[in-house]
Amino acid sequence: MIKAKKQLDLLSANNDLEIKSKFLIKNQVTLYNGDCLDFLKTMPDKSIQLIITSPPYNVGKQYEKKMKLEQYLAQQKRIIDECVRVLKDEGSICWEVGNYVDNGEIIPLDILLYEAFRQNNLQLRNRIIWHFRHGLHCSKRFSGRYEVILWFTKTDNYIFNLDAVRVPQKYPGKKYFKGSKIGEFSCNPNGKNPSDVWDIPNVKSNHIEKTVHPCQFPIALVQRLILALSNDSDIVFDPFLGVGSTAVAAIMSNRKAAGSELLKEYYDIACERVNLAHKGLLKVRPDTPVYEPIGNLSITKNPFLPNDEVIYENC
Numbered sequence: 001m002i003k004a005k006k007q008l009d010l011l012s013a014n015n016d017l018e019i020k021s022k023f024l025i026k027n028q029v030t031l032y033n034g035d036c037l038d039f040l041k042t043m044p045d046k047s048i049q050l051i052i053t054s055p056p057y058n059v060g061k062q063y064e065k066k067m068k069l070e071q072y073l074a075q076q077k078r079i080i081d082e083c084v085r086v087l088k089d090e091g092s093i094c095w096e097v098g099n100y101v102d103n104g105e106i107i108p109l110d111i112l113l114y115e116a117f118r119q120n121n122l123q124l125r126n127r128i129i130w131h132f133r134h135g136l137h138c139s140k141r142f143s144g145r146y147e148v149i150l151w152f153t154k155t156d157n158y159i160f161n162l163d164a165v166r167v168p169q170k171y172p173g174k175k176y177f178k179g180s181k182i183g184e185f186s187c188n189p190n191g192k193n194p195s196d197v198w199d200i201p202n203v204k205s206n207h208i209e210k211t212v213h214p215c216q217f218p219i220a221l222v223q224r225l226i227l228a229l230s231n232d233s234d235i236v237f238d239p240f241l242g243v244g245s246t247a248v249a250a251i252m253s254n255r256k257a258a259g260s261e262l263l264k265e266y267y268d269i270a271c272e273r274v275n276l277a278h279k280g281l282l283k284v285r286p287d288t289p290v291y292e293p294i295g296n297l298s299i300t301k302n303p304f305l306p307n308d309e310v311i312y313e314n315c
């Protein structure tokens, strides 16, 4: 029994993905433990198909030092300029952000960062609203339950695989009942366009993807972007990698992955998650519709008592 387990461990160790730290286009995975600007400087022009990231929001999380807003925006601009340089002409950038909060006043970062992309002549294709149902409970304003993904392309000739990300129709079997198309499906039987409002659970304490990182991407969110905006074997890059959710989704989708993360603790978890994903062993919540309570509250789950922890914040 012990011998069999040892053999299994040996087999899975041998099956590890080789994670390189120096960027080369041919690498399956390149993960760099350090500053994203240093890493970007090693990447050739027009080498990346898709960049997906969520930068620090300058709100004083454990992995960031809060700075003046102007300073933060200037730093983001330098990183965005470099990202545009390494992006292929058919490529896309998805910048996911929430609000900067100053003395209880919220400042939407996507509005402020939009200018940095426009100055690089990028075109905004969608401002995707990522809606989620759990988070801090505010007492001085409505509780925030969405963040924004700005999806930009470098040119008009960009990759968009809509069929790869269709979601179920509300009435999939509905057919025309009169006219020349009578009997034919009146909606696409392969599903509908997911629209620009995405309801995907955020990764809180009960989520199966949760690690020690305070704000990781749900894999389903990044995978939808990867399937739609890149093709097999393309490189997907995340400059603010965290615990590697973008790289994991890239590997699960047969893409190459690249990323940089400043903190060693998160970097190590990212490497481990990428390897588990490669072996098909990482637990991931599928991109399925969120539970909608219906009917009598006494016999269904009470929608006003989510599973998540309740945190009251004076915000």
Ligand SMILES: C[S@@+](CC[C@H](N)C(=O)[O-])C[C@H]1O[C@@H](n2cnc3c(N)ncnc32)[C@H](O)[C@@H]1O
Pocket (backbone or CB within 6 Å): 034, 035, 036, 037, 053, 054, 055, 056, 057, 063, 064, 213, 215, 216, 217, 218, 239, 240, 241, 242, 243, 244, 245, 246, 260, 261, 262, 263, 266
């Ligand atoms: C919002 S989190 C991203 C989380 C990520 N989306 C995930 O799913 O794990 C931002 C991350 O950027 C890292 N970071 C901050 N400044 C950085 C820099 N200059 N270069 C590389 N990483 C940085 C932080 O340590 C943090 O883990």
